[in-house]
Amino acid sequence: MLAPVAILFVFQLVGEVIARSFSLPVPGPVIGLALLALTFTARPAVKQRVEPVSRVILSHLSLLFVPAGVGVIASIDTLSENWGALTLVLLVSTVIALAATVATFLLVLRWTGNGHE
């Protein structure tokens, strides 16, 4: 239990150090993610150790957004002036982005002739 948690923390730490050192636009945890995936290819045993903990964390990913979400209510003042317009913009833009992404994915999938799952 302890080793896989340490692995996740250390990879995040390394990612943060790399991101800061080279002032990269990508956040540290995303770099840590990429490095860990590369490590899995080199050392499959590491993946087996991390897998159970990863599954637990990812199945409760929603929980981790609650503190920041409560902050939305706390900053309702910033929103109060424009909240109707902002919500409308977010709703329409998100639906358009979802549709555009899924349409592009499926179209290119068909063009490249690989429709099977």
Place this chain on the structure above:
Amino acid sequence: MNDPVEIWSYLSRAPLWWLSCTLLVYMGSDSLAARLGRPALANPVLIAVCAMSAILWTTGTPYADYFDGAQFIHFLLGPATVALAVPLHSNLAAIRRLAAPILAALLVGSAVAAISAVLLAQAVGLPENVVISISPKSTTAPVAIAISEALGGLPSLTAVLVILTGIIGAITVTPLMNLLRIRDWRARGFAVGVAAHGIGTARAFQVNETAGAFAGIAMALNALMTSLLVPIIVSWLLG
């Protein structure tokens, strides 16, 4: 027996109280969502946030006091992102095979998310700093905040808009995809990861494991794509 008011005033400022409270409220919200059959609108993040805010409002607790405890949960977002390496690696063969649709959908989705947000925000007459703040809304919070700051937006407003986008994406994705009759879990997951980052990814993992893996991939790739595209889009549309 000590005065309960005194005990409360001690506990309400200690991290343990709000940490436990957040966990219990989330567990309650999640089991409520599960009992309702996980319909899109009963999003556990949304229910938990509303319930938690109601508790803070009733007890007159400032957000900073709450966050002293809740930060331990918030902190786990970093390791959770690293943990996405597992589903990413498990799907590596599929990702390689699907490199063309993945890259095309990433480019189009990321651009459409930002361009539509900027154009719509201008159309409803929002001020320029708000338009800038809304432009990186579809990517994960730390990236969006950094972009907003660099372009002259309001980072705290961006943080709020990112969370709201995630909740909106998590709620709308299932009905929208069913309406469009899209059954490919890879495409569904990828779309919600691009448009609604981690909150969308959390939703995808609840619906289908393949969708979750592709959402995670999309979220990670979009962190990179948004930081490349949004500065160009903003200077093009607002310049």
